[in-house]
Amino acid sequence: MTARHDDTPETLILTRLDGPLGAMLLVTDEAGVVRALDFADFESRTRRLMRLHYGATPLVAGAPPAEIVVVLERxxxxxxxxxxxxxxxxxxxxxxxxxxxxxTEIRVGETDSYAGLAARIGRPTAVRAVGLANGSNPVGIIVPCHRVIGKSGALTGYAGGVERKRWLLDHERRWAERRVAA
Structure with missing residues (x-):
C-alpha cells in the first residue's frame, strides 16, 4: 500500500460499487488516488469525513478508476x-x-488489539485515542481497521458492523492459510 498525505485535491469523485457485503462508496481524487472506501449505508459518515479532511472540496459523482475496481474485485x-x-x-x-x-502493518489474516496498535505507534498509553482514530479511518478495508479487535479477542465495534468485520477477517484468514499451505 502506498500512503500519501497530499494537499487538498481540487475535486473528489464518488462512485457506488456493488460488493459481497453490500453497496460500497469509493471516493477518489482527480489523480485516481483513493480518499475513502466505506459501505453505502454509512454515506453520511463518508461525507462528514470528507468535509473534515478536505473542507469544501466538491464531491461529485463519477466513474471509478478501472484499476481500483479490478483490485477490489480481486x-x-x-x-x-x-x-x-x-x-x-x-x-x-x-x-x-x-x-x-x-x-497497514497488520498482516492479512492477522489481528491486533487497540493496545497493540498504540504500542506500534510508540504511544502505549494512547489506547483510547487510537480507538477513536481507528473509528475515523476513511479508507476502510484498504486501511484495515477491521483487523483491530478487543484485548480479549472479541470482535469489538466496527463502523461497517460486526458481521461485516467477521466476514472480512474470515475471508482474509482463508487467503492467508492457503498461502501458507502452498
Missing part, C-alpha cells in the same frame, strides 16, 4: 493481498495518520 474474489497495490491518501491529524499507517 480482493473480494479471494486474493486478499491484492489491496497492497492501492494508492491512498488521507487528511486527518498527524496522530490519526500514524494510526492509519500502523493499521
Amino acid at each position: 480482493y473480494f474474489a479471494g486474493e486478499a493481498g491484492a489491496l497492497s497495490t492501492v494508492h491512498w491518501a488521507t487528511g486527518g491529524t498527524d496522530f490519526q495518520r500514524s494510526v492509519w499507517r500502523a493499521l
Whole structure:
C-alpha cells in the first residue's frame, strides 16, 4: 500500500460499487488516488469525513478508476493481498495518520488489539485515542481497521458492523492459510 498525505485535491469523485457485503462508496481524487472506501449505508459518515479532511472540496459523482475496481474485485474474489497495490491518501491529524499507517502493518489474516496498535505507534498509553482514530479511518478495508479487535479477542465495534468485520477477517484468514499451505 502506498500512503500519501497530499494537499487538498481540487475535486473528489464518488462512485457506488456493488460488493459481497453490500453497496460500497469509493471516493477518489482527480489523480485516481483513493480518499475513502466505506459501505453505502454509512454515506453520511463518508461525507462528514470528507468535509473534515478536505473542507469544501466538491464531491461529485463519477466513474471509478478501472484499476481500483479490478483490485477490489480481486480482493473480494479471494486474493486478499491484492489491496497492497492501492494508492491512498488521507487528511486527518498527524496522530490519526500514524494510526492509519500502523493499521497497514497488520498482516492479512492477522489481528491486533487497540493496545497493540498504540504500542506500534510508540504511544502505549494512547489506547483510547487510537480507538477513536481507528473509528475515523476513511479508507476502510484498504486501511484495515477491521483487523483491530478487543484485548480479549472479541470482535469489538466496527463502523461497517460486526458481521461485516467477521466476514472480512474470515475471508482474509482463508487467503492467508492457503498461502501458507502452498
